Amino acid sequence: VAVPSESFFASVLLRDRCRGVAWEIDNTHYYSLLVLFYLGEMKQLEEALPGLLKEAEDRGDLFCVTNMRTRLSYLIALAKDEPEAARQELREAIAIWPGDNFLVQHWYEMMGQVECRLYEGDGPAASRLTRERWPLLKRSFLLRVQSVLIFSLSFRARATMAAASTGGADLDGLASAESDARRIERERMPWGNAIAAILRAGIASAREDKM
Numbered sequence: 001v002a003v004p005s006e007s008f009f010a011s012v013l014l015r016d017r018c019r020g021v022a023w024e025i026d027n028t029h030y031y032s033l034l035v036l037f038y039l040g041e042m043k044q045l046e047e048a049l050p051g052l053l054k055e056a057e058d059r060g061d062l063f064c065v066t067n068m069r070t071r072l073s074y075l076i077a078l079a080k081d082e083p084e085a086a087r088q089e090l091r092e093a094i095a096i097w098p099g100d101n102f103l104v105q106h107w108y109e110m111m112g113q114v115e116c117r118l119y120e121g122d123g124p125a126a127s128r129l130t131r132e133r134w135p136l137l138k139r140s141f142l143l144r145v146q147s148v149l150i151f152s153l154s155f156r157a158r159a160t161m162a163a164a165s166t167g168g169a170d171l172d173g174l175a176s177a178e179s180d181a182r183r184i185e186r187e188r189m190p191w192g193n194a195i196a197a198i199l200r201a202g203i204a205s206a207r208e209d210k211m
Helices: 005-017 022-038 042-058 062-079 083-095 104-119 123-139 146-165 171-185 190-206
Strands: none
Touching (some): 022 042, 022 062, 062 083, 062 104, 083 104, 104 123, 104 146, 123 146, 146 171, 146 190, 171 190
């Protein structure tokens, strides 16, 4: 399996030398694949994902299967310029997950659907979906997790900016995006600050602010 070697050996050690570590193995596989995405190694991700996904399916591991499909599988379809296939993958993946509460897997699916619409250039749809589901996300208390908060604010700001760009520079929409960027900066995380800087650059571009 074409995953980073450190993660591969970690999963082997857990499987061979430990007991009761299914959750740890799941996360080793999940983050191994996520690393490939962030490195831009989409070919390796496409090669590695099916085998790990089948392994999880064969052992009836719904947690691992849902995480991989809602967070990673759709990205492969987007990389192939197949946004409808990406949206369908997300719909099918979340359909098998319990829907009584808004859980992290629902957040993955929500962000994936927003990203699909942004990929297609449908800013209004991305913004509308974010507004519709934000109350569920807020009530779930997932926004108390710093990484979830920062990523969610960044997706909302991107969707807002994309919606504003379809009808000219909507000042209210850009102000909302700017507010999200400021909120990210208040978390004082270097990676969050980088995201906020990208958002501010997008806002400046929409305002045709060259300074």
